[in-house]
Amino acid sequence: MPCAPILLEAYLLILISTVFVNNIVMAKILGLCPFMGVSRKLEAAIGMGLATTFVLTLASGASYLVSEYLLGTELFYLRTLSFIVVIAGIVQFTEMFIHKTSPVLYQVLGIYLPLITTNCAVLGIPLLNVQEQHGFVESLFFGAGGAIGFTMVLILFAGIRERLETCDVPTPFKGVSIAMVTAGLMSLAFMGFSGLVK
Amino acid sequence: MLAAIGVMIAIAVVVGVVLGWSAIRLKVEGNPLAEKIDAILPQTQCGQCGFPGCKPYATAIAKGEADINLCPPGGDEGVKKLAELLGVEAKPMDESHGQHKPKSVAFIDENICIGCTLCIQACPVDAIAGAAKQMHTIIASECTGCELCIAPCPVDCITMVPVTQDLPQWKWKYPRIPLIAMGTTIAPSPSGRGLG
Numbered sequence: 081m082p083c084a085p086i087l088l089e090a091y092l093l094i095l096i097s098t099v100f101v102n103n104i105v106m107a108k109i110l111g112l113c114p115f116m117g118v119s120r121k122l123e124a125a126i127g128m129g130l131a132t133t134f135v136l137t138l139a140s141g142a143s144y145l146v147s148e149y150l151l152g153t154e155l156f157y158l159r160t161l162s163f164i165v166v167i168a169g170i171v172q173f174t175e176m177f178i179h180k181t182s183p184v185l186y187q188v189l190g191i192y193l194p195l196i197t198t199n200c201a202v203l204g205i206p207l208l209n210v211q212e213q214h215g216f217v218e219s220l221f222f223g224a225g226g227a228i229g230f231t232m233v234l235i236l237f238a239g240i241r242e243r244l245e246t247c248d249v250p251t252p253f254k255g256v257s258i259a260m261v262t263a264g265l266m267s268l269a270f271m272g273f274s275g276l277v278k
Numbered sequence: 279m280l281a282a283i284g285v286m287i288a289i290a291v292v293v294g295v296v297l298g299w300s301a302i303r304l305k306v307e308g309n310p311l312a313e314k315i316d317a318i319l320p321q322t323q324c325g326q327c328g329f330p331g332c333k334p335y336a337t338a339i340a341k342g343e344a345d346i347n348l349c350p351p352g353g354d355e356g357v358k359k360l361a362e363l364l365g366v367e368a369k370p371m372d373e374s375h376g377q378h379k380p381k382s383v384a385f386i387d388e389n390i391c392i393g394c395t396l397c398i399q400a401c402p403v404d405a406i407a408g409a410a411k412q413m414h415t416i417i418a419s420e421c422t423g424c425e426l427c428i429a430p431c432p433v434d435c436i437t438m439v440p441v442t443q444d445l446p447q448w449k450w451k452y453p454r455i456p457l458i459a460m461g462t463t464i465a466p467s468p469s470g471r472g473l474g
Contacts, residue, residue, distance in 0.1 A: 155285060169296065179306050
């Protein structure tokens with residue numbers, strides 16, 4: 081296996097690229113609903129991040145298999161439709177799994193757990209995978225990297241918002257407004273990573 | 279066209295089978311959250327919250343039908359713990375369900391007791407020993423201090439005695455640091471060094 085180190089390097093680059101440079105929330109502006117909705121409390125943000133990571137990695141792999149072996153080039157128009165079905169199934173599975181293993185997390189995530197289905201990041205990453213013609217392992221790394229980036233940004237944002245709770249924010253900026261401003265500033269900060277990897 | 283329908287049916291069948299299998303494997307029996315809430319409640323079984331006991335109240339909280347601040351024996355401490363478990367904001371006690379009192383146990387004045395057994399029937403935790411026309415007495419270690427036995431007693435021989443602190447129930451006190459709101463000025467200390 082002479083090409084193993086090169087492959088490993090490529091996977092590492094995909095990870096760095098998706099986590100920092102092309103961060104799904106900060107650079108691609110996908111998945112903003114949970115980003116705003118579940119970032120009030122740090123614990124909920126961590127739980128949501130982990131659940132999304134699980135779903136996104138599975139969904140990337142599964143949708144690669146579906147698009148490669150079931151759809152091929154003829155049925156490409158079924159891509160979005162079939163991806164949604166597969167993602168919905170995986171989210172349902174994740175929901176049952178979390179209900180069984182961590183009832184408190186299940187209660188905390190509440191409505192946001194089934195809403196992972198409509199998280200556009202979860203549909204966006206499999207579609208981007210197809211667009212960029214990734215292989216199976218590349219797809220998995222792309223999905224996991226995107227999810228890790230999402231989780232990281234969500235946790236950072238939740239941390240900032242928890243601190244903002246105790247700050248003396250001017251009345252017109254209270255609540256969602258200051259959260260939006262914070263998200264914008266974070267996005268600016270993440271632009272500093274551009275050029276690190278292609 | 280046929281291929282498209284076939285592919286979608288195939289995906290639906292596979293997803294359906296996996297979900298059906300995991301629905302059986304990952305079935306949740308009972309309500310694990312209700313049990314965690316029940317462990318926090320003081321188990322006085324006093325019914326002051328409006329539910330027939332601690333377990334029904336815990337089930338109602340888990341279902342989201344009851345508020346977390348209805349338990350007077352648990353007090354603010356209990357509300358805080360429940361809020362932490364459920365990830366919601368703690369709120370002050372609902373005073374309409376009774377006030378938080380220091381833990382006490384019932385005491386039967388044995389000179390007055392006529393042995394009517396009414397208090398035995400009222401006790402939710404079987405902490406009263408006695409029989410018809412025999413003097414009754416309270417098993418102090420079992421009594422939860424719910425006060426349910428006071429009302430039925432025809433001769434008013436039951437009183438609540440606060441539990442004095444002794445070795446078996448002594449606990450470390452939480453360290454308390456006084457909070458000073460931001461913006462208030464603190465008078466400079468006599469040595470001339472302020473607290474910044």
